[in-house]
Amino acid sequence: MAPPAAREKAPRLPSLTGLRWFAAFAVFGFHLFTGGITDDPGTQRFLGAVFSAGSSGVPFFFVLSGMVLTWSSRPGDRAWAFWRRRAARIVPSHMVTWIAVLALLTVAGRAVAPGPAVSGFFLLQAWAPDETYYFGGNTPSWSLSCEMAFYAVFPLLLPLLRRIPGNRLLLTSAGLWAGTWVVPFVSFSMPESIGYWFVWIFPVTRALEFALGMTVALMVKEGRWRGPGLPVAVVLVLVAYATVPLVWQRAGWVAWMAGPFAVLIAAAATADVREKRSPLRLPVLVWLGEISFAFYLVHQPTISLVNRVLGRTPAHALLVTLTALPLAVLLAWALHRLVERPAERLLSGGRPGAA
Template identity: 50%
Template sequence: MTNAPAPAPVPSSAQAIPPLPPVLLPSLTGLRFLAAFLVFGFHLHAGGLFTGTGAEGVLEVVFGQGATGVGFFFLLSGFVLTWSAREGVPARVSLRRRAAKVLPNHLVVWVAVFAGLAWLGGVSVLAGVAGLFLLQAWIPVQSIYFGVNTPAWSLSCEAAFYAAFSPLLALVDRVPRRRLRVLAVVLMGSVVLVPVLALPLPAGLEYWFVYVFPVTRALEFVLGIVLARLVRAGLWPRLRLWQAGALAAAGYVASGHLPGTFGYVAGTVVPLALLIPAAAMADITGARSPWRNRVAVFLGELSFAFYLVHQAVMRVAEGRHGVGLPTAIGISVALLVGSLVPAWLLHRLVERPAQRLLLRPRAPA
């Protein structure tokens, strides 16, 4: 197995943000689009477009648990931030890189969606302000945490995770190597117990506590940190990517049959926690991976923008029911393409230029 990358020198104020470690993980980039596509399919299914077409059962199996793709992103964020962190380089370096990728896209999409909703007369100022500053997930009111651009609620959680990353990483670094596996198991068990703690809550508050609340979702982020440490320490067991993928697919389908809120996060946390390190190990060792090809990586690079814009695009098909299977399939393809095209434009015209601007070398003081 390839050892963890050697630490790089501390960058001076005149240097650009240092590059990622020599061992990149393209399979994780490819998997990002799969997770985003499952979220897309979930919203497509939940919108009822296929109601009465006879295909509802198929969509339920394939996309019924698609919202669990957000858990993949939370785990992946902790993993990637830790993987790119290096001794001697301040944690704010990794955070600045993530902020340069996330915030410009968020602001552009938020402005566009807010303006559209304001023109239609269906926007809450409170939801808009909370969403603009990525505070919406802290407010247990669905019209607020899902307000304006609904998928951005997860960015509210991510913003909190990024702010807490440095102390969380320091705490994990203090855990002895031999206890990292125990900590990973404890964190997975904690995620499984969250729905138990939420049982006494009213239904709406229970859902928020399990699925949206940044504190409970932070367990997955911290688990991602621990998983990255296990891989870098050479402590990850020999689990092939196809085996982890099969377990993730089985867990995904099975989680749809769990009672109450157990299917939202708890049912997939273990298989996803196996999948991410397995994909990373496939890249490190050069093992075969279907997520490392050029198409998968390209789509993975668009995945964040795709995730942000897809539900706003889907609003054009709201209320369409009983259209017949061929028409429903055609509309679905149009919505997919109609989400990918603006995602590509957002990636090329906003995300990449913003990263070049925000991560460029600074002039010496």
Template identity: 45%
Template sequence: MAELHSGSRPGRLPSLTGLRTAAALMVFGFHIYAVALFASPGVNRWMAHSLSQGGVGVTFFFLLSGFLLTWTARRDDTARAFWRRRAAKILPNHVVTWVAALAFLGWTGLSLTGSFTPIGLDSLPNLFLIQDWFPRAGVFFSMNIPSWSLGCEAVFYLCFPLLLRALRRVPARGLWPLAAALVAAVWLMPLLADTLFHGGPAVPGLPVSEDRMWFVYTLPPVRMLEFALGIVLALVVAAGRWPRIPLGLATVLSLAGYVASSYLPYLWGLNAGALVPLALLIPAAATADLDGRRSFWRSRTMCWLGNVSFAFYLVHQLVIRYVHFLFGATRSFGTAEALGLTLLCLSVSLLLATGLYYGVELPLMRLLGPTRRTPAAPARPEISVPVPTRAPAQEVSHVHHY
């Protein structure tokens, strides 16, 4: 058995890096659908079930964040060092894209949600990543809209040291019941939102009121249920209690859950619909890497795309809005033209994400995020993981999580 917290490097999980590419593309596809580039009713009907569930990608990111932070946690780490590394990971990219959003909104005069002025007090909570605590779409979806998820992640990171300490105390036999309870809680949140809130102004472009959307989708304590589930899943794998589920089957189930979510009532489709398949996919991919089994997701291309996916996630919405503005902010286009614009948005987003990753994200992580030191005498480990029988076919030098 290789000790996860003994000071030796834990088993690498490159398939999880590659899977982030698919999750980021889910969000990209949803935002293409949301701006109505395609004029064809038939294409839009198809997109309503194939590209409308971008929130599934965010659910994946929250689960993955809890899983990987637990997997890479070390006993000798301090909360302050952990918080510093996390800040070095997310804040530089966030500040750069916040300034870009401010410039874009100020220049065009557009309002991404239709309920706030581009340069005003509503934009300040976004800068400080506290926008998710305000039950107004003009605040929680202000500026660079995808950055709302960073507000949730900031709360997750703040709570992680204490949360992990508490969950490690759960006996191994209690991990599966706890995972089931967390899944049930996520499914109950839309019902609770319907009970607590009686509707109000709708989120522009979405079939849901601001207060219900805020409670189910952007409120950090609610989304922490998914983050905590990711932690529990990592503990299940580390305890050797994960059943051997084929990665291919878990991938197919996740795709089915993604599509099925579009047929659920809107609030249930946001987080809950694909939660169980995604909760199977992440540990299945992790154990495939640990066992050295074949995995499409750990190819060099997928891992490279996964490494730049955080930057891609933060720039793509601004690129889509800017391209749409240049060609007509309220226009829809024929299928061929819309496909061309989609490819243009994808290419420009990837190009800018690459520049942001290599020019901002990596250098500032190295500068601001101190390297953890291995203690001379390793501390007693708290959990352990099986040693892979052979090295994975492809590895990456690091795994990022957000």
């Protein structure tokens, strides 16, 4: 069998699509934990035990983004064509949900100020070290602001990483992961609010995870990945996830999980390339992974809306969860079918962008 790099088109990686759902669900759980859905201390402790580290789904998506875009890239692909495909992939769904959320907030008497509303609409909010900007409107969209920055530099960054000798890719990956550990230490010299933005929001520091995913893709493409298999990688990520609350907070935001996520993504991709068994390829997981971007966009406003509409009862947290989850999946499916895919076909010039 020819190595993946030698083929005209890289093979699909459905296990990575399946993994996307788990990351999106972790973020959903995190927003349940932080969304004020319960007044019961025991229930809140339970949500914290399960989902306090759920925001680590965002580092997963950043590493995955670098991996998938590098994997699907082709020699001779022009920058403008790439940018058009990526814009077609995320901008229409973002605009629809952004406008819908602004309208709902206005009706609820919590209208977003013009500055955050406009900057968020154009996905520039992550560049402002001000919470009213980067968390204004549809809060999860701040990560799309980072993604747009990653897309902007990808056509320039990929040729540079491709020049790295294959036997040095592992060292490069280690250096990028080490960089995610340097960032929280640098933030020590900053005021607390700026330090949070610098570690968690700032597109430049978050680009380390994106570049890490790119180097992982190059290793897998060249058949140089020698890390653990999928079962061991899953255990590694679960242990890291469970221990996030025990880690220094600023390191726990990104650095603690970025390395294990890179290992998991490489292991899952390798399992697909070598056609090894992978439960992540189950059709239901692949389907959920395909709508995970839309789910990510709609999940927090869905939780907030359901929490506001349902009256407080002893089982309020359970009712919110059991209502918001299927409703968010339904809304995500509709957004995926009616906006995301049609807009992608229309605007990407006939070639759908990578997930």
